[in-house]
Amino acid sequence: MTTTPTPMLEIRDLRVTFPTDDGLVHAVNGMDLTLARGETVGIVGESGSGKTVTSQALMGLLKDTSARVSGQILLDGTDLNPLTEAQMRAYRGKKIAMIFQDPLxxxxxxxxxxxxxxxxxxxxxxxxxxxxxxxxxxxxxxxxxxxxxxxxxxxxxxxxxxxxxxxxxxxxxxxxPELLIADEPTTALDVTVQAQILDLLAELQRETGTSVIMVTHDLGVVAEVCHQVVVMYGGECVERATVSDLFKDPQHPYTQGLLASMPSLTGQSERLRPIPGFPPSLLALPEGCLFADRCPEAHRVPDAACATSRPALTGPDIHPSRCHLTVAAPAREVAR
Known part of the structure; x- marks a missing residue:
């Protein structure tokens, strides 16, 4: 009888809020993620979608702050969330490490x-x-x-x-470390140095077997180095899939919008289509879908459900999405 290997990392219903004078900022709302040993997962989304706060919570950098963190962060089966700041120091660097966006x-x-x-x-x-x-x-x-x-x-x-x-x-x-979090590691670099850094990370990962979480805005980077992708919006995971499935058949309108706003490698002259509007305020989240106000497909959902009920993350385990309406979209090549 074969046993399923324990994942390197499991995140279960991670929630992070920050108290402010205006109320609670709901930065991360029910994040789930499973990462196997030696695997690379990309977390993508616009600024303010909860990517960096998620990585800070994994590193325990929100301990001893005003942030409220709930849920489970299981690293090799050990829940890091209840650990104190002093206890987390034994894990940082040895078991889990982070490459910050601005090394200076x-x-x-x-x-x-x-x-x-x-x-x-x-x-x-x-x-x-x-x-x-x-x-x-x-x-x-x-x-x-x-x-x-x-x-x-x-x-x-x-x-x-x-x-x-x-x-x-x-x-x-x-x-x-067994787990490496890379938070926008190539954002400030030119494309030549960026390619060198990505090649270096891939080479070191092959040598050490380290699992990697790549936090980035760049879908081209994701296409090059990641095995699976988590798309975040408004502090939620709105779609999760392997890299090939996500680029061939994006299910969520937000993911489709991200892909449509990137240059194509087909050589055809095609106007990019930016996503109109702005992300929702994390101080006052709407009752319905967080993407409804910006979604070009919301009118197709019966009974105005997008505005009144929050969709769940549903669908096949290998490719779930958080949408009332599954929208087919053509595959699209993305340039780095």
Whole structure:
């Protein structure tokens, strides 16, 4: 009798709210996600859809703040949500690590890059400073930093944007975590450096078997490096599928809108179609579908259900969507 392997990560009904003077901001509303070992999942959506807040909750970065986090975050079967900030320090870096969007602000400006990587290694490994420095130099070389021994003593401001991102990757992977969260790791980089960073992440993932969550706006990045995709809107998952299924047959009108707003690789001159309107206020969520006001298909749903009832995430387990009406759409090639 074969047993199903335990997923690396399971998120069950994750909810995150922030109290403000105007009321509660519902940043994440019932997020579910399963990630297998060695797999890469992309989380996509507009700004304010809940992508980064979800990743911060996974890292435990919202502990000891005013945020209210509920639900389960199971890493290798251990629920991280009830853990205290002190307990989470044993997991960060060793079991779960994060590449931040802006490595310059993520690194301490007063300490050399290599020293910071070595310090991250010593937190989880009982080794001398000399041994940790050797590991840091080796890691800088593995991520493609030229002359890593010399660069070990350089400060963050002395690195170019691409080199800082490589150093951030080195710091995140130095303890060989089982789960890596990459939050917009290539947004500020030109396309050539972006391609190098993505190739580097893929190579290091093959070497270490690390599971990866790629948080990004760029559907082209998702098409290149991810196995499955979660589309978020208004703090909810509105569609989940493998990369091939999502690009061939997007079910949710929001996903279709995202794909239609990206350039095509077919070579045909075609006007891009931006999604009109704005995302809903997370302070006062509507009773119905969060996308209803912007949806070109809402008029097709009987009894104005889109405006009065919130759709559930339904459909096949391999490709569910949160919509009252399943809308077929032609496949579309997306440029990176």
């Amino acid at each position: 602000s993520a690194m301490h400006p007063f300490y050399p890059v290599g020293t910071q990587i070595a310090e991250a290694y010593r937190v989880h490994n009982q080794v001398s400073k000399k041994a940790a420095a050797a590991v840091a130099v080796d890691m800088l070389g593995r991520v493609g930093i030229p002359d890593p021994r010399k660069r070990y003593s350089a400060y963050p401001h002395e690195f170019s944007g691409g080199m800082r991102q490589r150093a951030m990757i080195a710091m995140a992977l130095v303890c060989e």
